[in-house]
Amino acid sequence: MFSSYRLRRWSPPPWPVVAQLATEGNTTVACEQIATSVSPASAVYYPGTLPYPRGVTHWASSSSQNATCSFEPGTAEDLGIALQIIGALRTPFAVKGGGHTTNPGFSSTTGIQIAMFRFSDVVYDSQAQTATIGAGLTWDAVYAALEPHAVNVVGARGPGVGVSGLCLGGGYSYLTNQYGLTIDTVETYELVTPDGNVKNVSKESDADLFFGLRGGLNNFGIVTRFTLQTFPQTQVWGGFISYTPDQVEKVNQATADFAANTTDPKAALLITYDYFASRKSLAPSALIFYNAPTPPPGVFDEFLAIPALVTNLTTLSFSALIKTSMANATYGSRAIFNTISGLEYSKSFLDTIVNETTFWGKSLDAEFVSYVVEPFLPSLYTHASSSAFPPTRSKGITPLKIYYSWANETSDDSMHDAARQSASTLSAQSGVSDAARYPNYAMYDTPLESIYGHNVARLRDLKTQVDPTNVMGLAGGFKF
Numbered sequence: 001m002f003s004s005y006r007l008r009r010w011s012p013p014p015w016p017v018v019a020q021l022a023t024e025g026n027t028t029v030a031c032e033q034i035a036t037s038v039s040p041a042s043a044v045y046y047p048g049t050l051p052y053p054r055g056v057t058h059w060a061s062s063s064s065q066n067a068t069c070s071f072e073p074g075t076a077e078d079l080g081i082a083l084q085i086i087g088a089l090r091t092p093f094a095v096k097g098g099g100h101t102t103n104p105g106f107s108s109t110t111g112i113q114i115a116m117f118r119f120s121d122v123v124y125d126s127q128a129q130t131a132t133i134g135a136g137l138t139w140d141a142v143y144a145a146l147e148p149h150a151v152n153v154v155g156a157r158g159p160g161v162g163v164s165g166l167c168l169g170g171g172y173s174y175l176t177n178q179y180g181l182t183i184d185t186v187e188t189y190e191l192v193t194p195d196g197n198v199k200n201v202s203k204e205s206d207a208d209l210f211f212g213l214r215g216g217l218n219n220f221g222i223v224t225r226f227t228l229q230t231f232p233q234t235q236v237w238g239g240f241i242s243y244t245p246d247q248v249e250k251v252n253q254a255t256a257d258f259a260a261n262t263t264d265p266k267a268a269l270l271i272t273y274d275y276f277a278s279r280k281s282l283a284p285s286a287l288i289f290y291n292a293p294t295p296p297p298g299v300f301d302e303f304l305a306i307p308a309l310v311t312n313l314t315t316l317s318f319s320a321l322i323k324t325s326m327a328n329a330t331y332g333s334r335a336i337f338n339t340i341s342g343l344e345y346s347k348s349f350l351d352t353i354v355n356e357t358t359f360w361g362k363s364l365d366a367e368f369v370s371y372v373v374e375p376f377l378p379s380l381y382t383h384a385s386s387s388a389f390p391p392t393r394s395k396g397i398t399p400l401k402i403y404y405s406w407a408n409e410t411s412d413d414s415m416h417d418a419a420r421q422s423a424s425t426l427s428a429q430s431g432v433s434d435a436a437r438y439p440n441y442a443m444y445d446t447p448l449e450s451i452y453g454h455n456v457a458r459l460r461d462l463k464t465q466v467d468p469t470n471v472m473g474l475a476g477g478f479k480f
Helices: 015-024 027-037 052-056 076-089 139-149 163-169 207-213 245-261 318-323 347-363 409-430 448-452 455-466
Strands: 043-045 069-072 093-096 112-115 122-125 130-134 186-192 198-201 222-229 236-242 267-276 281-290 310-316 334-342 368-373 398-406
Touching: 027 043, 027 069, 027 076, 027 112, 052 069, 052 112, 076 112, 076 186, 076 198, 076 222, 122 139, 130 139, 130 163, 139 163, 139 318, 163 222, 186 207, 198 207, 207 455, 236 318, 245 267, 245 281, 245 347, 267 347, 281 347, 334 409, 347 368, 347 409, 398 409, 448 455
Parallel strands: 069 112, 093 112
Antiparallel strands: 043 069, 122 130, 130 222, 186 198, 186 222, 236 281, 236 310, 267 281, 267 368, 334 398, 368 398
16 A cells, blocks of 8 residues: 655635636646646646657647646645646646547646656565556556566556556456456555545545546546556467458458357457558458467467468567557557447458448548457456446446547548447447447547446546536546
């Protein structure tokens, strides 16, 4: 557990002045107040200074905005002071961990950008079998730090993905079949509450708030560190196979068979259907993972039997396997994610996904149109108790990711409209159109009820208790 903090309280100006500042929306004054109130461990940067761009830049350029200032807290105490100032002056702000969201305004702002870079520690406790991880890290950095200890945590499947999003939004992983979602393995959240206090939240210390943080995103404050369970980690086997367009039918059949018949929790699979504007054709790929140095016969044989354009499968470390992903190939482009959820991937449903990929690939002025199929075992939600997401753990729903990437801002609306239409088409064919949608893939205008179901009322009540003045409502994201 972390030690408790004694916060150095910020002394606000007289309330008439605060009211005036709030009316004027003077974020510059708020930036200056933060800069003069925090310790030397933290810093405020303005446009034109060298550190400023890293605070506002996102994986998708369409998610970035020019903030009035970028604040990099170095301690939870300083972050608490900043939240007190932001709350008093009613200043718009945003919190950026890894910056991997594609929803505009969810972790960016024209107000105060809080960039969590300085929370970059990874502390492994061999006795407790936990790792305490800073909120400013990406998962590939965490895997590399834990590798010398021969342990791992349940995290992202590609490079560049931030720790905070998975620990607060859900977290599907190559290790999910064995251990659950990322949120299922969190033991403690170090949370700066909206009133500026710092507290450690666990199931034992505050069961309701712990429930809300596990999937409830940034509604209840700002998390600075996560304590996660660790698990033994050997070398793994996997990589990727790229196929030519004429092999789509065979890939679909192999995927349907894998989803229906595989029971080995060490086996994981991602199938991507990618339409590249430069090639004017669809090409499927398989990202294959087995959590041991060598897979048993039969698990991936059907995929290996399909003639491939490129096959890159080998035994390697977990962190090295993550780097083989091409997830950063579109870094800096404009982008949007959307999603639906399904219970199974039948051959006919996969054919529909292929049709959607081809149709929108040909119709849109997009550089890249991708649909990602993510089959998991039906037992994936049985590893932990209830949480904000998923609203029910009785059904093994799995996410399908829709992902479009393009160059010009003038295309934003058409891309967003297409992502909505495609999700609607696929949802109608999924057989479970009312299944909860994964918050980290869900598009910005997805109704809360479509993500959190019957949990919405409970989460709204919790939000009112934790944040009665709605400080976190000044930041973007899905809001209760």
